Amino acid sequence: MTATGLFRQHGGSSLNRMILLSGFLHSLVFVLMIALGPLSSPTRLTFGPVHSVSLVSMADITPKSSGPDLTREVLRTVPPAQPKILQKEPVILPRKKTEPAKQKAALDRRIEELRKKVEQSERAEASRPAMSTRFSTSGQMSEADLNNRMGIYYAVLWNRIRSQWALPADLTKGKALEAVVLVRILRSGEIAELDFEKRSGNRYFDDSTMKAVQKASPFPPLPEWIPDRVVEIGIRFHSSELKR
Amino acid sequence: MNEPVHPRAKITISAFLLFLLLLAPAPVQALVYLDIDSPAFHKYPIAVADFRPGTAGPGSDRLSQDLADRLGRYLDVTGFFNVISRKAFLEDPRKAGLLPGTFRYDDWSAIGTEFLVKGSFKVTGADLDIEARLFDVVKGQVIVAKGYTGNKDKPEVLLRLLASDILVALTGEGGVFDTRIAFVMKSKGKADLYSVLFDGTERQRLTSHQSIIHSPRWSPDGSKLAFTSYKESNPDLYILDVVTRRIRKILDYRGINLSGSWSPDSRRLLVTLSKDGNEEIYILDTATYMSRRITFSSSIDISPAWSPDGGRIAFVSNRAGSPQIYLMNADGSNVRRLTYEGRYNTSPSWSPKGKRIAFEGMAGGRFQIFTIDEDGSNLLQLTFDRGDNESPSWSPDGRYIVFSSRSGGGRILVMNVNGTNVRTLQDGGGASPSWSPRLK
Numbered sequence: 001m002t003a004t005g006l007f008r009q010h011g012g013s014s015l016n017r018m019i020l021l022s023g024f025l026h027s028l029v030f031v032l033m034i035a036l037g038p039l040s041s042p043t044r045l046t047f048g049p050v051h052s053v054s055l056v057s058m059a060d061i062t063p064k065s066s067g068p069d070l071t072r073e074v075l076r077t078v079p080p081a082q083p084k085i086l087q088k089e090p091v092i093l094p095r096k097k098t099e100p101a102k103q104k105a106a107l108d109r110r111i112e113e114l115r116k117k118v119e120q121s122e123r124a125e126a127s128r129p130a131m132s133t134r135f136s137t138s139g140q141m142s143e144a145d146l147n148n149r150m151g152i153y154y155a156v157l158w159n160r161i162r163s164q165w166a167l168p169a170d171l172t173k174g175k176a177l178e179a180v181v182l183v184r185i186l187r188s189g190e191i192a193e194l195d196f197e198k199r200s201g202n203r204y205f206d207d208s209t210m211k212a213v214q215k216a217s218p219f220p221p222l223p224e225w226i227p228d229r230v231v232e233i234g235i236r237f238h239s240s241e242l243k244r
Numbered sequence: 245m246n247e248p249v250h251p252r253a254k255i256t257i258s259a260f261l262l263f264l265l266l267l268a269p270a271p272v273q274a275l276v277y278l279d280i281d282s283p284a285f286h287k288y289p290i291a292v293a294d295f296r297p298g299t300a301g302p303g304s305d306r307l308s309q310d311l312a313d314r315l316g317r318y319l320d321v322t323g324f325f326n327v328i329s330r331k332a333f334l335e336d337p338r339k340a341g342l343l344p345g346t347f348r349y350d351d352w353s354a355i356g357t358e359f360l361v362k363g364s365f366k367v368t369g370a371d372l373d374i375e376a377r378l379f380d381v382v383k384g385q386v387i388v389a390k391g392y393t394g395n396k397d398k399p400e401v402l403l404r405l406l407a408s409d410i411l412v413a414l415t416g417e418g419g420v421f422d423t424r425i426a427f428v429m430k431s432k433g434k435a436d437l438y439s440v441l442f443d444g445t446e447r448q449r450l451t452s453h454q455s456i457i458h459s460p461r462w463s464p465d466g467s468k469l470a471f472t473s474y475k476e477s478n479p480d481l482y483i484l485d486v487v488t489r490r491i492r493k494i495l496d497y498r499g500i501n502l503s504g505s506w507s508p509d510s511r512r513l514l515v516t517l518s519k520d521g522n523e524e525i526y527i528l529d530t531a532t533y534m535s536r537r538i539t540f541s542s543s544i545d546i547s548p549a550w551s552p553d554g555g556r557i558a559f560v561s562n563r564a565g566s567p568q569i570y571l572m573n574a575d576g577s578n579v580r581r582l583t584y585e586g587r588y589n590t591s592p593s594w595s596p597k598g599k600r601i602a603f604e605g606m607a608g609g610r611f612q613i614f615t616i617d618e619d620g621s622n623l624l625q626l627t628f629d630r631g632d633n634e635s636p637s638w639s640p641d642g643r644y645i646v647f648s649s650r651s652g653g654g655r656i657l658v659m660n661v662n663g664t665n666v667r668t669l670q671d672g673g674g675a676s677p678s679w680s681p682r683l684k
Contacts, residue, residue: 154278157278161278165283166284167285168288168323169664171416211383212280215356235280
């Protein structure tokens with residue numbers, strides 16, 4: 001008998017069985033991976049590596065002692081309020097002197113120029129949330145760019161909340177505690193919703209985490225390039241370093 | 245010839261692939277989590293507004309600041325609060341009221357505080373009335389609202405009650421505002437027993453022995469203070485009645501008569517006597533003066549301290565060569581060694597909350613304060629400076645430890661149990677402190 005003959009006689013069912021078995025085993029492994037994945041590393045599942053990296057570096061760069069007020073000021077200057085004042089003056093002035101048509105045309109031209117300038121500067125300002133100014137405003141941002149920029153915004157939140165968190169060490173009694181607070185932030189930077197995803201069980205600890213978020217708010221307005229109307233983040237507070 | 249096989253295999257494979265596709269997680273935008281690993285501040289920020297006089301009179305302005313300052317100091321010494329200076333206040337006290345709704349919480353949260361105390365006072369004859377409120381300015385809530393009445397010459401008594409109420413509300417326990425610390429004050433080789441309030445104020449002299457004095461020990465009911473004095477040349481044991489100030493000599497055996505700690509019922513006292521040859525530990529019944537020996541070894545056994553439940557005793561013995569801390573049952577049975585680190589560990593003091601023992605140990609050629617769990621785990625060094633730190637004693641709430649330092653001619657210091665917030669209670673000759681229970 002040839003190999004093909006062998007194959008033809010018995011192979012049909014045995015190959016099928018093999019494929020089925022292989023399929024079953026593969027799917028079993030996948031199911032196990034999915035089922036056991038969160039168990040073995042619960043903290044990683046929802047954690048974007050891009051964010052955590054930029055968080056650490058931002059925290060090191062940002063002076064911690066200068067506190068929330070400095071951060072607030074720095075960020076408050078970002079929305080372009082001043083250029084608009086510049087724009088108003090030239091608009092008001094020509095209305096007082098409206099005699100010669102020549103002058104009017106020249107003025108219009110200059111106003112137009114000014115407006116363009118203002119618009120340009122506005123665009124430049126808007127595209128400068130914290131660090132990078134190299135992003136072009138035209139066209140769609142890539143996902144990596146967006147993630148990177150979100151990371152910068154998150155780093156600001158992280159720093160503000162952390163710098164507001166006050167809790168005497170005695171009140172955790174050396175225990176390692178964790179509480180997770182969920183915050184929904186409106187475009188204006190105000191908090192729309194604030195709730196516990198997980199309580200630590202120690203009421204002083206839980207209270208202090210909620211307070212830290214409340215004291216840090218309102219947050220900086222969401223930068224223009226954030227597409228969402230509301231941003232939701234979770235903040236995990238740990239007492240691990242309190243342990244002594 | 246292969247045709248009958250392939251379609252079936254194809255179907256199987258595509259079914260399998262479809263299955264895999266179903267298993268693949270959907271690309272959902274995951275929620276981002278920020279991790280914050282430790283608080284930026286280990287104290288609650290609190291502001292104390294000047295108290296408002298209920299009746300304008302001479303000196304009322306000064307009193308209104310004075311009350312706020314004193315309350316601020318009491319809160320500060322607890323180690324739980326960062327009291328914000330009034331220079332930072334934004335609120336105009338002439339426009340703002342004391343009740344919720346009559347002032348803006350924003351004026352206070354803007355200066356970084358979480359809590360605010362506002363109060364008023366009224367002097368009527370010899371009486372002082374204080375009414376005070378504790379606000380949570382972040383949540384915009386009243387946490388404590390209370391009135392206190394007392395002697396106008398002793399406003400600190402009312403302020404301590406208020407401070408205690410604030411501490412209960414924010415930390416769950418009332419603190420040590422009604423406790424004193426006894427210690428030995430040496431000057432020119434002679435010493436006497438003194439006591440001060442928890443914050444170092446109101447110092448009182450308790451003896452006039454003008455001799456060497458050792459190891460004062462408060463009874464847990466706060467009525468007595470045992471100590472050893474060389475007043476009559478021999479180290480004899482004395483007990484001071486705190487209320488009547490009467491001092492009685494209790495034991496004057498030949499050799500040392502050294503006071504140890506009291507039993508939880510304040511009726512028995514652990515003592516170290518050398519009447520039988522070497523130093524051994526005895527339990528003294530303070531009503532009958534009968535003593536019973538509980539250690540029997542050829543080595544020195546000294547410095548006994550009762551556990552808060554009265555079931556066990558910690559003591560120091562050099563039975564293994566160097567002085568180390570041992571534990572035994574209250575009847576002297578079941579002796580086991582507690583400390584193994586270092587070659588000199590002594591002066592054990594049992595936390596009133598149980599479980600943990602403070603002691604002084606040699607580290608780097610200096611005595612330092614340590615704490616350790618009663619099972620010998622979690623050894624922790626609390627002091628690190630170059631003065632010898634000795635004789636730890638716990639506060640009744642178990643949150644602080646008082647100890648003495650040989651630096652600067654002898655000082656009495658207090659720290660939080662994690663070694664932070666060290667403050668000086670007494671300069672110039674203090675030694676051998678003992679923290680009282682809560683005194684009525």
